[in-house]
Amino acid sequence: MPSSPNAVPDTFFFEPPLLLARALVGTVLRRRIRECWLAVKIVETEAYALEDLASHSSLGRTPSREPMFGPPGMIYMYWSRGGPSLNISALGAGNAVLIKAGVPYFDDRSPQETLKVMHRLNPTRGGGTRPQHRLCSGQSLLARCLDLKVAEWSGRSFDAQRFFLEDQGGQPSLLQTRRLGIPKGRDEHLPWRFVDRRLSRSATRNPLTRRNARDGGTYLSLEPGDPTGTFTGPHSPPRR
DNA sequence: CCAAAGATGCGCT
């Protein structure tokens, strides 16, 4: 028998974007494909805000960006550079969290054999099988291996029948650092990205697996219960 | 048309 659904309550999403981004790391996305429940544990997120030059919402309110302005917990998806990306609206109009990377997750509801389905949904360019730790180690890879499409999911809410979020109760040790892919002058140095330290090799480029200058070796350590991070490495430039 | 909150392959260490 499958275990009973354990979706987070709507109130889970009623947090400002930085707190929600932090809270989301370690939670599990459940996605039903026919009779099969796929699951991915989130290992990396980024926060975006209305008054944040990197955010889509800062570019103005349009129909496709409308979910970012909706109530907390709305799904916002967009397509960029050849792939889809999954976001969840946070407390405050225009605020959201980008789900940046994950790892396949298994339990009674989502047994090991579901891995085959995720591999089939997200093959390499040549049709080959990815290493398991790289199967959903990026925002588009994650959306693909859960079969989440912009047209189908953007503007919707989570749904206990097909796609929902589950809190596993763990508080992973995190690092907090700069977001990726933000152009110069667009609030690129805000440390609004959160990575599960233990699973950092399944995240995108980060200070634990890469040493290049774009992260500047600068990050914060966030331990369970810490209200704020502890600096590790040189200081980053101040905002504006 | 083309920039974009990406991904990949390749050459090097």
Place this chain on the structure above:
DNA sequence: GCGCATCTTTGGG
């Protein structure tokens, strides 16, 4: 593992 060039696909201008 790391850095960079190249490929990708779409919506908004």
